[in-house]
Amino acid sequence: MSSITTSAIDTPARRSVERTCDDLAVIVLGAVGLIASLTFRDYGLGWDDYTHAEYADLLLRMYGSGFKDTGALSFANLYMYGGGFDMAAALLHKVIPLELFETRRLLGAIVGMIGLAVTWRLGRRAGGPLAGLVALLLLALCPTFYGHMFMNPKDAPFAVAMVILMLGLVRLAEEYPSPSPRTILIVGLGAGLSIGSRILGGFALIYALIGFMPLFFEEIRSHSAREAVRRFLHVIHLLLPGLILGYLIMGLIWPWSIMEPANPFRALTYFSHFFEKPWKEMFDGALVSVPDMPWSYLPTLFALQLPEVLLALAIAGVLGTLLSLTRTDVSSRRKTILLMLTLAATLPLAVAMMKRPALYNGIRHFIFVIPPMTALAGVAFAWGMNWLKENHRSWQPAAVAVLTFGLLLPLSEMIRLHPYQYTHFNHIAGTVRGADDLYMLDYWGLALKQASDGLREEIAEKKETPPHGRKWKVAVCGPQRPAQVALGPDFTIGWDSHAADFAMTLGEFYCKGLTAPVMVEIKRDDVVFARVYDIRGRSISSLLAIPAP
Numbered sequence: 001m002s003s004i005t006t007s008a009i010d011t012p013a014r015r016s017v018e019r020t021c022d023d024l025a026v027i028v029l030g031a032v033g034l035i036a037s038l039t040f041r042d043y044g045l046g047w048d049d050y051t052h053a054e055y056a057d058l059l060l061r062m063y064g065s066g067f068k069d070t071g072a073l074s075f076a077n078l079y080m081y082g083g084g085f086d087m088a089a090a091l092l093h094k095v096i097p098l099e100l101f102e103t104r105r106l107l108g109a110i111v112g113m114i115g116l117a118v119t120w121r122l123g124r125r126a127g128g129p130l131a132g133l134v135a136l137l138l139l140a141l142c143p144t145f146y147g148h149m150f151m152n153p154k155d156a157p158f159a160v161a162m163v164i165l166m167l168g169l170v171r172l173a174e175e176y177p178s179p180s181p182r183t184i185l186i187v188g189l190g191a192g193l194s195i196g197s198r199i200l201g202g203f204a205l206i207y208a209l210i211g212f213m214p215l216f217f218e219e220i221r222s223h224s225a226r227e228a229v230r231r232f233l234h235v236i237h238l239l240l241p242g243l244i245l246g247y248l249i250m251g252l253i254w255p256w257s258i259m260e261p262a263n264p265f266r267a268l269t270y271f272s273h274f275f276e277k278p279w280k281e282m283f284d285g286a287l288v289s290v291p292d293m294p295w296s297y298l299p300t301l302f303a304l305q306l307p308e309v310l311l312a313l314a315i316a317g318v319l320g321t322l323l324s325l326t327r328t329d330v331s332s333r334r335k336t337i338l339l340m341l342t343l344a345a346t347l348p349l350a351v352a353m354m355k356r357p358a359l360y361n362g363i364r365h366f367i368f369v370i371p372p373m374t375a376l377a378g379v380a381f382a383w384g385m386n387w388l389k390e391n392h393r394s395w396q397p398a399a400v401a402v403l404t405f406g407l408l409l410p411l412s413e414m415i416r417l418h419p420y421q422y423t424h425f426n427h428i429a430g431t432v433r434g435a436d437d438l439y440m441l442d443y444w445g446l447a448l449k450q451a452s453d454g455l456r457e458e459i460a461e462k463k464e465t466p467p468h469g470r471k472w473k474v475a476v477c478g479p480q481r482p483a484q485v486a487l488g489p490d491f492t493i494g495w496d497s498h499a500a501d502f503a504m505t506l507g508e509f510y511c512k513g514l515t516a517p518v519m520v521e522i523k524r525d526d527v528v529f530a531r532v533y534d535i536r537g538r539s540i541s542s543l544l545a546i547p548a549p
Contacts, residue, residue: 021129025120025136032116032140036109036150042419043105043150044449045482051076052153053100056086062255073256080267082196084253085111085157101485105150108157112149115160116140119371122167125174126337127379134403135378138310141410144363145370147422151446155367158197163371165190165204166344169211172239173336176215177231179238188242192249196257199267200368203348211340214325218332274358281360282509285438293359298349301363301439304429306370309406313377318342320380338379344372361443364422417524420446436527442506445478447522447530451504452486454520455532466490466501475500475535477511477543497540503533505543512545 058072073079085107093103119139124132139145149156168187172179179187194201219228251258257267280287283297303311321338324330348369352359359365381403388396413431414421423442425435432441459472466472471490475497476483483504484493497503502519505511507528520532 018129021133022124025129025133028133028136028140029113029117029120033109033113036113039419040105040109040150041102042449043108044419044446045101045479045485046151046444046446047479047482048153049101049104049151050481050485051078052083052086053090053104055079055083056090059083059087059255060090073259077270079256080270081154081198082250082254082257084193084196085153087253089153104153108150108152111157111160112146115145115149115156115163115371118160118163118167119375122163122170122371123375123378125167125170126341126375127382130385131375131378131382133378134313134381135375137407138307138313138374138377139371141407141414142307142310142370142374143410143414143417143421143424144305145367146414147417147420147424148364148367150419151422151444152364152367154198155364158194158201159368159371161190161193161197162201162204162344162368163375165194165201166207166340166372166375169204169208169340170337172235173212173215173333173340176212176333177219177235179235184239184242185245186242187239188245189249190246191243192246193253195246195264196250196253199264199271200348202264202268204344206347207340207343211336211343214332214335214339272355272357278358279360281443282438282440287509290360291358293356295353295356297359298352298363298366302349302366304425304435304439305363306426307406307410308426308428309403309409310374310377312406313380314345314373316384317373317376317380318346320383321376338376341372341376341379345369345376362440419450420524420529422446423524423529431525432527433525436507440508441527442508442529445482445506445530447506448476448478448483448504449486450522451520451530451532452483454522455502455504456487458519458532472502473500475503475540475543477503477505478508478530495543497535497543500540501534501536503535503540503543504530505533506530510545512543514540514543516540 055072055075055078058069058075061069062072072083089100089104089107092107093100096103096106098106116136116139120132120136122132123135145156145159164186168183168190171183172187175183191201191204194204216228216232219231223231247258257264274291278289278291280289281293282288283293284300288294306314321342324338325335346369348366352366381399385396385399388399409427410424413424413426417424417432420442422444423432425432425439429435429439435441455474471492473492473494474483474487475495476493477495480493480495484491487493494500503514503516505514507522507530514531514533514535516533516535516538518531519534520530521528522530
């Protein structure tokens, strides 16, 4: 894959195309920001939201007490994660007139927008303005990333932190061996935020060590082994201020990590083994214990959940990288950049396929590979357009049309699924309708928010009041605390269906379909995401379905 930005002649027409791509990217960011600002309240709470809010309170209490109150350093298992997003949301909540969980959704949108902007700049540096624009469009119209950025307090911020670090590493490759202060700052910021969010941020070190090999070997050929090592150590020396900044940022948002030098390694060991009581999830139509998921879990779900156009272009990008590594007319810096992007997009998946850790909740733990994947896909499209310009110029409009059609497919699904974009399955899978009986969809229970809103509206419309002396009782099959937050103080939540007035159930395999009047039904693409039943006067033994053997 030859260089796009340096091989072409800088003409007025070319500058016009570059300016148009940049202008379109700004318009796309503005449009996504506007839509996010109007819709962030639509997203419900997941299983972890309430616990993360508690973690934020404990962290802020620890800092406020001068480290006298250290409850945050042993809270659940969250002390082994960074709490930067949670603390930022708690602090933002103090200064804006929104409820706490609305504030968390708003901050998620803001962080996601930062990720979109950084991915645009990453793609632009790797392949030029067209590559940057396409990378931005692919990420903005990736339902998995877009849906998670609103409501996932761990994986989405981590993905954004990692793409910031990737941008720093690409800049470092471009400027080697004399990185600018801005590049040093970006590397340090990205490293601190990444490792301070999840210990998996250490993957970036592997990207850099392997990715910089073409550049380092070129240094040896151009100078000498001794001079190459000297220049490498000089770069490390220049990076020290940034790395110190990164360590301080890591300590600020993940204080447990610096209490003892070995703590990050303890976290790595802890998360390399499954740490909860195993449960079963639906995969390919079968109930599988999460520690026993097959090696095909991730490649299958990535193939079925990512938009088709992103899959095709990302594969082309990987193949283009492999081809470029064998070519003598591609510069070593170019090889390094492409190799790092390819490693960032594929290595974590390859490691997980080989090591086979416990896998669950779809691909949410691996969202951080999607931004570099879109950047690589953007580079592939720009390379293809450049090849067509030189060989079949008349085919360029057709390529743009195919890209546009490919982008419209996930866009239409995102509109139909709103606000459950994270449950998206592509047309290869038959959309969510085809995936319903085979895979988990709303595994975080976001639909309980709309179900709760519907229940309150039904009760208000019928002007019903709870039995004298008590609140309405709702038995919930799904996350309890999100349902309680969504329903409000006039309802009592629990698992017990014997004395409940209503039953609220997710449309997942573990929730039983009840023989009772349906008051509210939340559906997308003819798939039931949640139901509310009127079970007054009925004997319902349990809301949990008994899995088939």
